[in-house]
Amino acid sequence: xxxxxRDIFYAYSPEKYVLSGVSITVEGGEVLFxxxxxxxxxxxxxxxxxxxxxxxxxxxxxxGLPFSVLSARERAKRIAYVPQFPEAAFAYTVEEMxxxxxxxxxxxxxxxxxxxxxxxxxxxxQVGLENLxxxxxxxxxxxxxxLVLIARGLAQEAPYLLLDEPDAHLDPANQHRVLSxxxxxxxxxxxxxxxxxxxxxxxxxxxxxxxxxxxxxxxxGDPYRVLSPEILREAYGIPFQLLDGAGAKAFIPHxxxx
Amino acid sequence: MRALRGRxxxxxxxxxxxxLVLGLCxxxxxxxxxSLLLGRMGLGARDVWASLFGGAxxxxxxxxxxxxxxxxxxxxxxxxxxxxxxxxxxxxxxxNPLVESRILGVSAGxxxxxxxxxxxxxxxxxxxxxxxxxxxxxxxxxxxxGSAFGGGILVLVLSGxxxxxxxxxxxxxxxxxxDPYVQLPGITFWLMGGLSAVRWxxxxxxxxxxxxxxxxxxxxxxxxNLLTLSEAEAQSLGLSVRRLRFLTVALGTLLTAAAVSxxxxxxxxxxxxxxxxxxxxxxxxxxxxxASAGLGAAVLLLFDNIARTTLPTEIPLDxxxxxxxxxxxxxxxxxxxxxxxxxx
Numbered sequence: 001x002x003x004x005x006r007d008i009f010y011a012y013s014p015e016k017y018v019l020s021g022v023s024i025t026v027e028g029g030e031v032l033f034x035x036x037x038x039x040x041x042x043x044x045x046x047x048x049x050x051x052x053x054x055x056x057x058x059x060x061x062x063x064g065l066p067f068s069v070l071s072a073r074e075r076a077k078r079i080a081y082v083p084q085f086p087e088a089a090f091a092y093t094v095e096e097m098x099x100x101x102x103x104x105x106x107x108x109x110x111x112x113x114x115x116x117x118x119x120x121x122x123x124x125x126q127v128g129l130e131n132l133x134x135x136x137x138x139x140x141x142x143x144x145x146x147l148v149l150i151a152r153g154l155a156q157e158a159p160y161l162l163l164d165e166p167d168a169h170l171d172p173a174n175q176h177r178v179l180s181x182x183x184x185x186x187x188x189x190x191x192x193x194x195x196x197x198x199x200x201x202x203x204x205x206x207x208x209x210x211x212x213x214x215x216x217x218x219x220x221g222d223p224y225r226v227l228s229p230e231i232l233r234e235a236y237g238i239p240f241q242l243l244d245g246a247g248a249k250a251f252i253p254h255x256x257x258x
Numbered sequence: 259m260r261a262l263r264g265r266x267x268x269x270x271x272x273x274x275x276x277x278l279v280l281g282l283c284x285x286x287x288x289x290x291x292x293s294l295l296l297g298r299m300g301l302g303a304r305d306v307w308a309s310l311f312g313g314a315x316x317x318x319x320x321x322x323x324x325x326x327x328x329x330x331x332x333x334x335x336x337x338x339x340x341x342x343x344x345x346x347x348x349x350x351x352x353x354n355p356l357v358e359s360r361i362l363g364v365s366a367g368x369x370x371x372x373x374x375x376x377x378x379x380x381x382x383x384x385x386x387x388x389x390x391x392x393x394x395x396x397x398x399x400x401x402x403x404g405s406a407f408g409g410g411i412l413v414l415v416l417s418g419x420x421x422x423x424x425x426x427x428x429x430x431x432x433x434x435x436x437d438p439y440v441q442l443p444g445i446t447f448w449l450m451g452g453l454s455a456v457r458w459x460x461x462x463x464x465x466x467x468x469x470x471x472x473x474x475x476x477x478x479x480x481x482x483n484l485l486t487l488s489e490a491e492a493q494s495l496g497l498s499v500r501r502l503r504f505l506t507v508a509l510g511t512l513l514t515a516a517a518v519s520x521x522x523x524x525x526x527x528x529x530x531x532x533x534x535x536x537x538x539x540x541x542x543x544x545x546x547x548x549a550s551a552g553l554g555a556a557v558l559l560l561f562d563n564i565a566r567t568t569l570p571t572e573i574p575l576d577x578x579x580x581x582x583x584x585x586x587x588x589x590x591x592x593x594x595x596x597x598x599x600x601x602x
Binding site for chain 1: 349353354355479480483486487488493494496541542544
């Protein structure tokens with residue numbers, strides 16, 4: 001059981017490829033982090049994997065079913081997309097927002113029923129937001145909003161969850177709150193792909209990492225083995241140093257202090 | 259069990275809110291009945307009841323109630339519901355709370371159609387038909403232009419604005435060539451909106467269009483929520499965004515064009531009523547759409563009562579909705595700012 005993209009090419013304008021021949025596999029139960037500089041194609045890859053963008057070449061399949069045979073609705077039952085921020089134009093409550101995740105399970109003229117509300121409750125308790133269900137989403141903190149969207153993904157009951165920079169703009173405690181929820185969900189069997197700008201997130205919470213540079217894979221595999229000052233320098237263009245101690249690794253930019 | 263207990267904690271949802279929506283949907287009925295009593299000739303509730311449901315009542319009273327007041331008030335209710343629901347739907351799909359039913363140029367197109375019909379001397383039916391056709395034409399043009407340039411929300415709004423001002427210029431052109439003694443005042447009054455000319459014959463097409471438009475949007479109403487998310491989010495939830503957006507635009511345009519073809523141009527209802535409804539029942543379209551329908555019908559009935567009873571002559575509706583609507587909107591806006599922004 002896996003979500004697989006093979007030789008994906010994507011260009012926003014003719015012949016200017018943002019992704020040129022990227023392949024990716026994520027299995028249920030693991031968290032895969034996508035790393036790479038701004039404009040390296042992380043978000044584009046994520047959007048191709050959830051069917052929001054159609055690659056010009058390459059094939060994506062989920063649990064053996066190619067996207068070409070799946071309707072949008074069937075795809076949405078298998079893959080959930082969690083953007084950085086909820087972009088609703090109106091102040092929906094947490095409960096309403098999470099309920100939108102039931103869309104692929106509700107008929108075109110239908111409305112959510114009792115079972116859908118139960119799924120919402122389940123999702124809220126999995127991310128620990130039961131007590132906030134009646135609050136408007138736009139009154140929540142950044143970390144809580146991220147969790148609302150993750151809960152929406154869970155309500156979608158999709159076995160694969162794609163997250164766009166789940167740790168961006170959050171303080172360390174909230175980064176941990178969000179990413180530990182993600183890790184716990186993966187341990188229960190979910191397959192997760194997350195983009196990030198922080199290599200240390202991949203070290204702490206990931207089983208796999210893919211490092212992109214200008215639309216190609218620079219390195220991939222176990223974050224502990226793959227990530228090194230040299231490869232990060234190649235990816236981001238500045239020197240890094242490795243801090244290694246007490247059983248943990250971390251990377252910081254190797255630049256002049258002060 | 260846990261789920262049910264969890265939801266019972268806040269009384270506002272779901273029973274309280276559903277009850278509120280039901281109340282708003284029924285609100286037009288007592289107002290409609292009360293409005294039948296009002297007019298140059300005041301009537302007693304018993305006479306009105308007898309005229310409506312059979313009973314001993316002078317034939318002139320029955321005729322007044324059934325042939326003059328009832329069609330007009332039904333038109334007011336339908337026009338109000340149409341404008342409010344299409345306004346709510348457009349605010350949703352354009353993801354912008356400042357949008358209203360006229361955003362795609364429907365009113366301007368209808369105005370052009372009506373003005374043309376008056377210059378061509380084609381009678382009341384002709385005015386209604388050409389106004390309706392003009393409204394559909396303008397919105398169709400806006401959508402076509404918008405799709406030609408990518409079909410995004412912003413381009414659609416921009417082409418709506420362009421088409422609107424283009425048709426406004428066409429209206430001015432027709433006015434310029436119109437006979438200044440009969441046709442020009444006719445056009446001017448039509449553009450200020452009013453329901454004084456409404457007869458049963460005007461109601462049937464309005465009722466059919468309203469049934470299709472309101473029925474369709476009521477069926478789609480929970481899905482409309484998804485269109486207020488970003489396009490990528492909506493697609494990732496399995497929605498064919500463009501198709502649903504097109505369908506919504508088509509139904510909203512049908513509602514607006516049908517309303518405007520009967521009432522002339524009536525502004526603000528399609529902007530303010532959805533806001534008021536949102537303040538009462540929240541932004542979820544499952545509740546917002548029916549609440550807007552009831553509130554819109556009630557509000558336009560009230561406006562029309564003011565229009566036909568306060569002065570010896572009728573006050574054009576658009577003037578009233580503007581004079582009352584703008585201050586109300588300002589208050590809503592200020593309240594929103596005080597709360598620290600964030601539209602509901």
